[in-house]
Amino acid sequence: MFFAPGEPQRAAMLDLRTVAQNLPQVAERLSHRGPGIDLTPVGELANARRQLIQETEAARAQQKSESAQLGRLIKSDPPAAEKLRATLKGLSERVKAGDQELERLEGELTQLLLGIPNLPHGSVPVGGSAADNRLVRYGSAPKPQFAFAPLEHFELGEKLGILDFERGAKVSGARFTFSSGAGAKLERALISFMLDLHTSRGYRELLPPFLVSPDAMTGTGQLPKFAQDVFRTVALDEKGELKRELFLIPTAEVPVTNYHRQEILDGARLPLSYAAYSPCFRAEAGSYGKDTRGLIRQHQFQKVELVKFAAPETSYDELEKLTADACEVLERLKLHYRVMLLCTGDLGASSAKTYDLEVWLPGQDAYREISSCSNFEDYQARRAQIRYRPAPGEKPRLVHTLNGSGLAVGRTVVAILENYQEADGSVRIPEALQPYMGGMARIEP
RNA sequence: GGAGAGAUGGCCGAGUUGGUCGAAGGCGCCUGACUCGAAAUCAGGUAUACCCGGAAGGGUAUCGGGGGUUCGAAUCCCUCUCUCUCCGCCA
Numbered sequence: 278m279f280f281a282p283g284e285p286q287r288a289a290m291l292d293l294r295t296v297a298q299n300l301p302q303v304a305e306r307l308s309h310r311g312p313g314i315d316l317t318p319v320g321e322l323a324n325a326r327r328q329l330i331q332e333t334e335a336a337r338a339q340q341k342s343e344s345a346q347l348g349r350l351i352k353s354d355p356p357a358a359e360k361l362r363a364t365l366k367g368l369s370e371r372v373k374a375g376d377q378e379l380e381r382l383e384g385e386l387t388q389l390l391l392g393i394p395n396l397p398h399g400s401v402p403v404g405g406s407a408a409d410n411r412l413v414r415y416g417s418a419p420k421p422q423f424a425f426a427p428l429e430h431f432e433l434g435e436k437l438g439i440l441d442f443e444r445g446a447k448v449s450g451a452r453f454t455f456s457s458g459a460g461a462k463l464e465r466a467l468i469s470f471m472l473d474l475h476t477s478r479g480y481r482e483l484l485p486p487f488l489v490s491p492d493a494m495t496g497t498g499q500l501p502k503f504a505q506d507v508f509r510t511v512a513l514d515e516k517g518e519l520k521r522e523l524f525l526i527p528t529a530e531v532p533v534t535n536y537h538r539q540e541i542l543d544g545a546r547l548p549l550s551y552a553a554y555s556p557c558f559r560a561e562a563g564s565y566g567k568d569t570r571g572l573i574r575q576h577q578f579q580k581v582e583l584v585k586f587a588a589p590e591t592s593y594d595e596l597e598k599l600t601a602d603a604c605e606v607l608e609r610l611k612l613h614y615r616v617m618l619l620c621t622g623d624l625g626a627s628s629a630k631t632y633d634l635e636v637w638l639p640g641q642d643a644y645r646e647i648s649s650c651s652n653f654e655d656y657q658a659r660r661a662q663i664r665y666r667p668a669p670g671e672k673p674r675l676v677h678t679l680n681g682s683g684l685a686v687g688r689t690v691v692a693i694l695e696n697y698q699e700a701d702g703s704v705r706i707p708e709a710l711q712p713y714m715g716g717m718a719r720i721e722p
Numbered sequence: 723g724g725a726g727a728g729a730u731g732g733c734c735g736a737g738u739u740g741g742u743c744g745a746a747g748g749c750g751c752c753u754g755a756c757u758c759g760a761a762a763u764c765a766g767g768u769a770u771a772c773c774c775g776g777a778a779g780g781g782u783a784u785c786g787g788g789g790g791u792u793c794g795a796a797u798c799c800c801u802c803u804c805u806c807u808c809c810g811c812c813a
Contacts, residue, residue: 330773334782341782344794348741358793365793541732541770666732670752670768 292659293390297323306396309403309621314393322386329382333375340368391495394626395656398593401630404620413616413632416604420613420637421696428702429640430694431571434460436702437722440572451569452561452576456690459720463693463706464579466713467686468554471581471606475683478602480552480583485532487555488523493535497627497657499527505562508576525558529582530680534657537586541673542665548587548595552683555580572687573645579686583650585679586663592652592677593630600632600650603683607647609709612692613637615644629654632681636688640695647688650681 296303300320307314343365350358402411434440439460445453456464476482488510499507508525526532533553542549557580568574583602587595600616607614619631628651635644655675658664664673697705703721706714 327773330782334773337783338781340793345742347793351741362793369793673770 292655293319293323293386296390296393303396307394309397310394310624311405311622316393319386319389319393322382322389326379326382326386329375329379333372333379336368336375337372340365340372343368394624395629395653397621397624398630398652398654400618401624402618402620403622405622406620407623409620410623410633411618411620413618416607416612416614416616418608418611418613421639423639423698425700427639427695427698429571430638430691432640433694433698433702433704434572437704437720439463439720442571449576452574454572454575459714459717460690462714462717463690463710463720464686466710467689468579468581470609470710470713471683471686472552472554474606474609475552475581475583475602478605480550480602483529483533483536483551483553485526485529485536485553485555487526487532487558489526489531489535490523493531493538494524495660497531497534497661499524499531503527506560508558508560526555527559528557528580528682529553529555530584533582533584534663534678534680535661537663537676538661540663542586542663542676544588544665544667544671547665547676548585548591550599551584553582553584555582572691575687578688581683581686583681583683586665586676587679588665588667589655589674589677592654592679595677596630596632596650596652596679599679599681600634603634603648603650603681606684606689607634607636610689610693610707611709612689612696612707614647625649625651627651627653627656629656634684636692638692638695640698645688645691647692648682648684651679653678653680 296316297320300316304314304316307316343361347358347361347365350361402409404410428436431440431442435442437459439456439458441455441457445455448455472482494507507527510523510525511519512521512523513519524531532555533551536551537549556577558577559575561574561576564574572578583599585595585599604614604616614634614636617633617635619628619633624631631649631651633646634648634650636647637643638645654677657678658675661678663676663678665676666673693707693710694704697707699705703719705719706717711718
């Protein structure tokens with residue numbers, strides 16, 4: 278039913294039954310993401326699992342009813358009871374063996390399913406790389422013109438004394454930075470500005486834990502695929518052995534999406550919208566040599582994240598709204614940007630559809646991603662078991678989860694520095710932000 | 723960190739000499755009756771997942787998680803997690 282014509286938005290990922298019963302269709306749609314996904318083992322394992330369940334459950338049903346009979350026999354006919362007990366012993370062992378094998382099969386199957394990315398939505402353009410992403414629109418602010426050669430943000434930041442990359446490296450290593458003075462204040466102002474904007478537009482503010490359990494990381498799909506991209510923390514016991522492990526969140530998406538893990542939400546209250554500030558920690562494995570200078574790619578940065586839990590019928594409308602809410606930050610800051618629709622080849626593994634917001638950076642002479650807004654459909658919800666009851670008495674269904682940055686704070690600082698720079702090296706503060714800066718209108722050396 | 727108590731269905735709350743307990747009772751919710759309508763009252767229904775089946779329906783699992791004892795565990799044993807109370811420490 279998930280693949281009925283005209284209903285592509287219902288396409289679900291990771292649902293074993295759907296995948297197993299629609300192998301060719303699923304494989305076809307996954308092929309748009311690129312080669313290398315083989316579903317045959319999934320089909321084979323699914324069949325083996327089904328068969329084993331039937332056998333084991335039949336044996337268990339027999340065991341159960343005869344076991345009850347044994348209970349009665351013990352009182353009425355002890356010798357017969359002893360005889361039956363001996364038979365049941367054997368049956369019990371068969372059942373246990375079947376259970377073990379089933380557990381093994383299902384573990385293997387889960388590992389396979391975890392490795393399969395989400396199915397792209399029908400409206401996502403097919404393409405192999407970022408070059409095939411589709412331009413959706415530009416924001417209202419025009420591209421700024423400069424009568425001088427605009428500097429990159431790190432040059433400005435160092436000259437203004439508000440970004441200290443050297444000391445960041447001294448204390449923590451590469452890709453760590455101190456913001457100081459007006460720079461630190463600017464970050465704080467941006468966070469408040471963004472949260473105030475979003476909460477005034479219907480989001481509930483949430484300040485989440487910054488460390489999460491391995492379960493939470495799996496629920497949103499960070500594990501096991503991206504284990505190398507995250508920081509893991511451990512607590513040791515007296516003997517120096519692992520007592521507990523927690524992960525530094527790579528985005529507030531992780532704690533906030535897991536906020537409703539294993540819950541059945543009231544359908545009448547959907548969509549639920551949250552705006553969460555958090556620092557984000559990323560190991561950035563595999564990006565050596567990329568954006569080595571400046572704030573663009575740090576191991577730690579701050580972000581305000583928007584998260585929604587929506588009914589499947591409305592999730593794509595909510596994606597448009599969420600994207601517009603993220604855009605609104607750039608609109609108010611009067612920064613030039615464009616909205617891109619990611620193609621199948623550039624789409625994140627968990628996402629069914631993603632819009633990237635790319636802000637113009639005159640110092641780099643390039644558009645750079647400052648927000649990524651995605652609909653994950655029920656891909657995350659299935660793992661995290663987040664459901665909703667459409668109406669009282671009805672069956673629970675999986676919700677659709679969405680999220681997007683609103684926005685990445687560090688990159689917003691970059692955009693402000695580069696777009697609002699003056700010939701003398703000073704930087705104006707966008708009007709919308711001035712109330713949050715104690716009225717400051719300009720950062721000067 | 724030390725001492726103790728607890729974790730049962732949407733919620734509250736029985737059940738711990740192991741057997742027919744998916745689990746009494748209450749609340750909530752749904753359906754019907756009564757009513758012009760509502761409230762109150764009465765009757766019935768009311769978990770989730772998986773497997774078989776076209777369906778009706780049937781089967782299996784789940785009483786915080788995991789493991790064990792047993793023919794059989796919500797009930798016994800071990801372990802982990804979480805919550806609460808008291809003491810200590812601490813931003």
